[in-house]
Amino acid sequence: MITVVVGHRGTGKTELMKRLQLYWREDVDAIDLDTEIEKKIGKTIRELFMEHGEAYFREMERQLFLEILQRPSKKTYLVLGAGFDLSVIPESIPVLWVKRRTDLDGRIFLNRPRLEPDISPLEEFHKRAHLREQRYQERADEVYLMPEGQLENHHKAMAIEKEILSHTLKSVGGIITLLPEIFATDLRWSLFKSRYANRDLDFIELRDDLLSDEQIERALQEMPREKFIFSIRKSREYSQAFLSRATYVDWAWELGEPTDILTAIGSQKLILSLHRGFDFQEWSRWEDKAAHMKFAPEISSFAELSTYHEWQRSKKVHRSFLPRSKDGRWEWYRRLQKGQQLLNFIREGDGSALEQPSLWSWLMTPSSSPEFAAVLGSPVAHSFTPLEHSDYFAKKEMPVCAVHIDRDEWEEALPVLRKLGLTYAAVTAPHKENAAKLCHHPDLKALNTLYWNKKQEMWLGTSTDEEGFVELIEGVGMIAPLQKEIFVWGGGGTLEVIQKALPHASYFSSRTGAPRPGSEASADLTPRIIIWAAPRAQETLMPPASWNPVMVFDLNYKEDSMGKEYAQACGANYQSGLVMFTAQAQGQRLFWRHCEENV
Secondary structure (H helix, E strand, O other): OEEEEEOOOOOOHHHHHHHHHHHHHHHEEEEEHHHHHHHHHOOOHHHHHHHHOHHHHHHHHHHHHHHHHHOOOOEEEEEOOOOOOHHHOOOOOOEEEEEEOOHHHOOOOOOOOOOOOOOOHHHHHHHHHHHHHHHHHHHOOEEEEEOOOOOOOOHHHHHHHHHHHHOOOOOOOOEEEOOHHHHOOHHHHHHHHHHHOOOOOOEEEEEOOOOOHHHHHHHHHHOOOOOEEEEEOOOOOOOHHHHHHOOEEEEEHHHOOOHHHHHHHOHHHEEEEEOOHHHHHHHHOOHHHOOEEEEOOEOOOHHHHHHHHHHHHHOOOOEEEOOEOOOOOOHHHHHHOOOOOOOOEEOOOOOOOOOOOOHHHHHOOOOOOOOEEEEEEOOOOOOOHHHHOHHHHHOOOOOEEEEEOOHHHHHHHHHHHHHHOEEEEEEOOOOHHHHHHHHOOOOOOOOOEEEEEOOOOEEEEEOOHHHHHHHHOOOHHHHOOOHHHEEEEEOHHHHHHHHHHOOOOEEEOOOOOOEOOOOHHHOOOOOOEEEEEOOOOOOOOOOOOOOOOOEEEEOOOOOOOHHHHHHHHHOOEEEOOHHHHHHHHHHHHHHHHHHHHHO
C-alpha cells in the first residue's frame, strides 16, 4: 500500500520519512520523488530547473510518479514536491498532508532553485503557498500537524509521532469535532475511524451547523462505542433519535433560552454554551438547570483570562472555560486545562477553533499538571523551545508551552502565569530586559531564562545568550582575523552579549543604517562578516548594497529571517541561529537543574 505525502516546501517531509524508516525499519519504504528524479536523470533539481525550466521538471515528476505506483512494494510512503499536480494522484491512493503552524509565514531556501528570481524570495513563496494550501486541503485524506523544530533525538516527541502515524493511539481523551470534509470520501472517513475509534476519546462532537443529518446518522451508526455530544447551533428543529443517542446535548445560548430542549432531554444531559461575554450574567442564571456550563468567548487580555479561569475553577466539575482569539494565542491555556474540566477540544484537520491544540501537542501534555514551563515572547508560534525541552520536562510530567506576550503585556501577564503554575521560562524578544528587571539582576540587563524559587517565592534568572553566541561564531577569527572586519547589524536585547564577545567589531543600527556610537570610523569600510541581530520588521533596513560580506551569522533560526534573505541576495555563506539556540537551551537546562538542586 502506498501513502502519498504532500506539504509546503521546507515543512520537513524528507526528515519525517527518515524517522518513519527508523520507527518501522524494514517494514516500510520511504521514497522521495525529487531524489528519484535526480537518480534517474543524473542531475540535481536545481540543474534541471536551470537547464530545462519548470514545465519540463513537472512532466518528469508526473511520469516517474506513475511509474512508482506500478512497482510492487510493501507499505510505502512517497513524498512529493510542494508543486506536484495533485490531480494526477488516483482517488484510491491515501494522501497525508504534513503541515506546520508556520507554513504560511514563508520560507527562504539557499539550496533550492528560485522559480521567479525577479521578485523577493518571500513573495515567491507566498505567491504559490496559498493556492497550494487550498489544494492540499481539498485532496488530503489525513492531516498531521507537526510541532515546530527538529524531532530527532527527542524521544517522547518521536514516540507520540509514531503513535499518531501508525494509528495506535491510546487513551487520547479530549473531544474531536467532526467536520464535513471527513465525509468527502469513503477513504477519508475510513482513515478517521482507524485513527480514533475505540481510542478513549472523551467525546465526539456532532454540530448541526457543520454536518448534514445523513452525516450525523452515519457517525452514530458506524462508531457505536463512542460517546457523542450533539451540538445545536442553527435550528430549534432536531431529531429525537440524535438527542437520545447523545451523551450530552449542547445548546447554544445564542439561540435563546433552552426551555424547549429541556422538555425533550431533561437537565442531566444539557450543556449550556455561551460564545460571547456580554450575555454572561443572564446565561449564568440558568446554571442550576443544566448539567454543565460551557463558556467559550473571545478573550483579549491576561486579566480577563484570569477572571474566567477563577470562575471555572470555583466549580470545575460543572464548568468549562474555552478562551478564543483571532490568532490562536490561548492554545497554551487550553492545554493546561487537560484533566481540569469536562470539555477539552483537540484539533482534527483545521479544527473548529484556532485555540484547539494539535493532536501531537495534546498527547504531549500531562493531565492536571500543577506546574508548567513556557517560552515567553512575541512572536512565539515558530519557537523550537517546547520541542527542544520536551524530554527534560516530560520526566517531570510537565508541559512546555509557547505563550504570546505583547510588549505592553508583560507586567499584567507574569502574575497571571505564575498563578496558573508557570515555574520555568525561556524568555525571548521583546522581554529579555523585562526579565532582568523582574529578577532585579545585579549584573545583567537582559535575561533569557527564569526559574520560580518556591522557597523564597521569587524569580531567579540568568542569560545563556553569551554561551550560545560564542558557539555560533566559533572559528570566526579564521574568516576575519581582525574584528574591525566584523559588522553587527542590529542587536536589541543581545547587544550587550555581542559587544562582550566582540568588543572591537563595528556596530550599526538596523533601523537607521547608521553606525552606533564608537563605530563611526567604520562608515566607509566594508565587512567580511555580518552578524545579523535584527528581526523581520517593517522598520528593519537591509545593509548598504556596497557591502559584500563572505559570511552572515544569523542570531535568528526562523526560516523567513531577513538575515537569510540578505545572505541569499549578496551570495554570502550563511549560518543559521539554530546553533546558538541549541547551545542556549543546553545552558538553560543546566541553570534550571542547578536551581532545583539548591532548592
